[in-house]
Amino acid sequence: MASIVNSLPHEIWHTIYQFIPQPEEARLYAVNSALFNIDMSARYNRISIPSNPAVLDAGVDATLHTLRLAGVLSTARCC
Structure with a gap:
């Protein structure tokens, strides 16, 4: 089966x-x-990350760091 x-x-x-x-x-x-x-x-069809550094917070930074370590960002596309 x-x-x-x-x-x-x-x-x-x-x-x-x-x-x-x-x-x-x-x-x-x-x-x-x-x-x-x-x-x-x-x-993850669309993920928006603000380009203004003042808007970024520790949560977004930590998420990006985790995704980078997991290798997920290498498959992401910029639109």
């Missing part, structure tokens, strides 16, 4: 994801890499 589930095309996982209630979406990232990637794309 696991090999069948893992061999499903990404498009099928994306369709399945669309029917999942929003509160449950975050719990699905551990099911497989396809759902993880779909959830991360949906969750």
Whole structure:
């Protein structure tokens, strides 16, 4: 069963994801890499960080530091 589930095309996982209630979406990232990637794309579709240093606070700075350490920022795109 696991090999069948893992061999499903990404498009099928994306369709399945669309029917999942929003509160449950975050719990699905551990099911497989396809759902993880779909959830991360949906969750972090757009992140806004103010360019004015006076607006930045310690929370934003700590978050950016954590993302940098985790290697997440390397996959982010600037728009």
